[in-house]
Amino acid sequence: MAGYRVEKRGQENTGTYRLFFSNDKGQFLSPFHDIPLMASGTEDVFNMVVEVPRWTNAKMEIATTEPLNPIKQDVKKGNMRYVANVFPHKGYIWNYGALPQTWENPDHKDESTGCRGDNDPIDVCEIGTKVCSRGDVIQVKALGILAMIDEGETDWKIIAINSKDPEANSFKNIDDVRRLKPGYLEATVDWFRRYKVPDGKPENQFAFNSEFKDKDFAIQVIKSTHDFWKDLITKKSSAGGINCTNTSVSNSPFQCSEADAKAFVDAVPGYSAGDSVPADVDKWWYSKKN
Template sequence: MNFLITGMRSNNLNFHSATRMSIRAMSNYTRLATGTPFTESHRIYIEKDGQIISPFHDIPLFTNTEKSVLNMVVEIPRWTNAKIEVATGEEFNPLKQDVKKGKVRFVRNCFPYKGYLWNYGALPQTWEDPTQSNPDTNARGDNDPIDVCEIGEKLGVAGEVKEVKVLGVMALLDEGETDWKVIAIDTKDPLANKVHDIKDVETHFPGLLDATYRWFKIYKVPDGKPENEFAFDGQCKDKAYANTIIEETHEAWQKLIKGDTPAKADTHDLAVANVTIKGSPYTTSSKSIKPSQEVKKSNNPGEADNKWYYVG
């Protein structure tokens, strides 16, 4: 298999043997990258037990029977700008950089923020069904796994799998779709045993929830788009409500992966190949995946636009 193990130190990619050990130490999952970072060719696959797996379908949502600890796939490390996401329409759903109008996408630095404020990612085995409308938001799902803002102190790595606990959820209304933003914390964080619900975030991370609301409201404005809207006046709902939403999106995913909901329809076009889901008509093997490129360093990391945008 023509992959190179990759890692990240600060905002720069590094390629050396020590990285392989550090990534393996993070979890039972290994990141395998191909193509050139910050280009359309770059992909990050996830491997477990010598086989490529889908971070959308094959990584369990819950890590314990109490359902109090969840897996999170990091897409975008805190303070970085490249819009990396799980490729829901590609076989085995590697991570890739979003493309708009033929160009890879970076978010702008809206004063006083640099890139994303948290380790941003997705909950595996969840799906926001675009055919279903939430009664509280009066908007349909956005056709993606549910998003997570992980607020712990440690910088994540794209493709890393973190174990997190849920604290609350914010409801962004993105172009008429419900785009849930779960607030969570790494279970290994020094403050994890002190924050148990959304009210604890304001106590131990004062100002972070206000900054989160502000960031999501304005981050598209420098690209000529209007400010985003929210349900619940932008306020975060508590842990119990968040868990209800997560369970609903998990149930929607279960219908999808079992074939009860079609994978391809007018509202969505999803890749559902997996290697672990018993009873799924889409279970298969990924051993034949052989990308044509090894990962290469990029001479232009795509971060040329480092200025601050002042949004009133």
């Protein structure tokens, strides 16, 4: 994770846990706003912030409404949220995370899906061989995209591979995933369709008849969400509850000082082990496939 460090705060597996980011000089920053989207100046390689390593269950996410946007665990009805192992899947089946400096604008109705954005950075499913660590910042090649409709909102899922993966050169588009990792795309749709069912929610739906769009389509979506973020960070769009505090974005009225950034982190108690993971997290959950 060259160039970036993470610092744990609060208690593990509790609502106080936070993972803050800093640069190689130890200066705190926002993984949402300060890490650049483009990784190498090419059209299809991007920085990805890993929120959830493959095979794990804790639903970690960038805290979009908090200063400096640390990673935290989602909470539901006062309980820490873990995704169920919906048979035959174990936790998340990819390294899961987000592209920085992107925003799915909730005031914008997407022409292709007919639904508004979900007010988050765009999600990424990284399909490489390495199991990443929470808070890693990796460079990924966009290969395609899936349009999930989550409770009436457009929730794009980028399919990507770590550019440093031993097999990365063999993957240039979504058809390569279908050819070289048979069944993976079908498993991805199945996972997203059913992962909320154990919580009592209906199956998720998809645009385009659950089909994946190609790399070019994915890059256009990434570019449009990057433009929405630019409007957000410069106050040209309503913030929609997003905390835009940053330390490096030029022309942003939300930029803060290094001292202020450190104060945000110091306001959170130091790290401790905290609670253990509930035993039922490792159980299989079976459901009838429709």
